[in-house]
Amino acid sequence: TSYGFKSVGQNEKQGLVNEVFHRVAKRYDVMNDLMSAGLHRLWKDGMVAWLNPPKRPGWKVLDVAGGTGDISFRIIEASHRQAHATVLDINGSMLAVGKERAEKRGFAANTDFVEANAEELPFDDETFDAYTIAFGIRNVPRIDVALSEAYRVLKPGGRFLCLEFSEVDMPLLDKVYEEWSFKAIPRIGQMVTGDGEPYSYLVESIRKFPNQPNFAAMISHAGFDRVTYRNYSGGIAALHSGWKL
Numbered sequence: 001t002s003y004g005f006k007s008v009g010q011n012e013k014q015g016l017v018n019e020v021f022h023r024v025a026k027r028y029d030v031m032n033d034l035m036s037a038g039l040h041r042l043w044k045d046g047m048v049a050w051l052n053p054p055k056r057p058g059w060k061v062l063d064v065a066g067g068t069g070d071i072s073f074r075i076i077e078a079s080h081r082q083a084h085a086t087v088l089d090i091n092g093s094m095l096a097v098g099k100e101r102a103e104k105r106g107f108a109a110n111t112d113f114v115e116a117n118a119e120e121l122p123f124d125d126e127t128f129d130a131y132t133i134a135f136g137i138r139n140v141p142r143i144d145v146a147l148s149e150a151y152r153v154l155k156p157g158g159r160f161l162c163l164e165f166s167e168v169d170m171p172l173l174d175k176v177y178e179e180w181s182f183k184a185i186p187r188i189g190q191m192v193t194g195d196g197e198p199y200s201y202l203v204e205s206i207r208k209f210p211n212q213p214n215f216a217a218m219i220s221h222a223g224f225d226r227v228t229y230r231n232y233s234g235g236i237a238a239l240h241s242g243w244k245l
């Protein structure tokens, strides 16, 4: 596309991504904590605070690339267990871990799990009040397609929120972050899962992902209004917001 995102072979990319998450599904949650030094928890809490789900039944969120349910469970809790979350992921292994967690934590009645592709959502137009995607859109081969699907399934007045790694905008922190991501993350991957290479791929995909203003432009291009973003931890992660008006 013209947004500075180089598209590698798309099927090849999705294949690599699927392999990574099949392999790490069972250890995914501990990996997250190790690799972000626990920061992903704060970023996710920030995302759900910005969403501020209503505390009434009937409100529905679609959590795309929802993996093991981290975002969905936070939203349900924030809604005082009123919201309903559909956790959608292309990877059955991640969803299986999510389902187990939902049952253990008493969220089963508020959730359902759907194995599908973000580029081809198996829902009617105007189904959901909110669409969330956390650390997922970077892995989707055709981001513009995923964004128009997000727009399509949202009700008018619906909210789009995307949490993703982004461009660090602090001197010094960017150096530390480079060291951390290119050296430590593949090494941690190697130690915990026995293979560092998939993690090198994931780190590389962070570098290729459009920066904050470029990604905001893509969201607007998909039809969303009032597109804004906020940075977390100096831009290591960014949260983009848009409305279907």
Ligand code: SAM
Pocket (backbone or CB within 6 Å): 014, 017, 018, 021, 064, 065, 066, 067, 068, 069, 070, 071, 088, 089, 090, 091, 094, 116, 117, 118, 119, 133, 134, 135, 136, 139, 140, 141
């Ligand atoms: N949202 C969760 C979180 O923040 O903990 C999981 C994020 S995990 C880094 C990325 C997820 O994206 C994986 O579970 C992967 O299977 C999923 N994924 C990758 N490509 C996808 C696609 N095309 N459609 C839907 N999900 C996809």
